[in-house]
Amino acid sequence: MSTASEARDARHRQRQDEIIAAGRRCFRQSGFHAASMAQLASEAQLSVGQIYRYFVNKDAIIEEMVKRIIDTRLQHIKETATVELPRLLAWRYALDEDDEALMKEVAAEATRNPVVARMMAEADSRMFTQACQNVKRDHPEMSDEQTHACVEVMAVLSEGTAWRRQMPQKASSEHLYPLYQQINALLFKTEDS
Structure with a gap:
């Protein structure tokens, strides 16, 4: 070149x-x-x-923006162990507050724009796949079905926490942390344990 x-x-x-x-x-x-x-x-x-x-249009700008946000999140997921989840949830850590707010805007736009809904589905698929790979890395003894179920619960907890960041936290992080640790222990308990 x-x-x-x-x-x-x-x-x-x-x-x-x-x-x-x-x-x-x-x-x-x-x-x-x-x-x-x-x-x-x-x-x-x-x-x-x-x-x-x-x-070519505003949707293409949104798509590139979402791709960049998801690329950043995927890199973070690759570098984070599943044992970190309770701490991240209890203290409501956000990787990037601005990205979080923009992804909420994307979610709202996805309810009325099928192109953006497709972008969200693709982003979710990428995140889910990487999270499954992380769980398999950290817990190779888990079955694929158990891994998928755990990642689904982790996604609900993480995304719910992202939405809850908009409200004042009603319980202290110190009290939430052991509860999230218990949930984490339950999630990653093997079928034969």
Whole structure:
């Protein structure tokens, strides 16, 4: 690849990054449904036509944003042991508060936009697959069915916690932690234990 071609590709990626950053700000302010391409263009300091050179429509911007958020989460999942779950839940840790808020916007948009609903399903599938791989890594004795059931419960706990972050916590983390430890122990108990 020539230096000119590499420079052009780098500029293209930089422009996409700028549009995604502007999109994140607009979507957080107005929501996906209400944010217009004109608003996004203004935020990115580009014309609407320039944005269409990089993304075919607003759904493509959302898709790239979701992909980036999920890629970050997948990397975190790969690096986190299942024994960390009780601590993460009890103290309501968020990997990135802004990403959490944007994914809530994606979930809302998915209720009215089948393209975004498909994106959510694909993102969920990627996350579920990686979480299953982690459980198998940490608990190779578990059956596939048991692994899937545990990951489903972990997803409900994690996603529920993400939604609960919007409300003041009603119980102390110190009291929740042992309860989550008990749930974790129950989840990862082998069928013959």
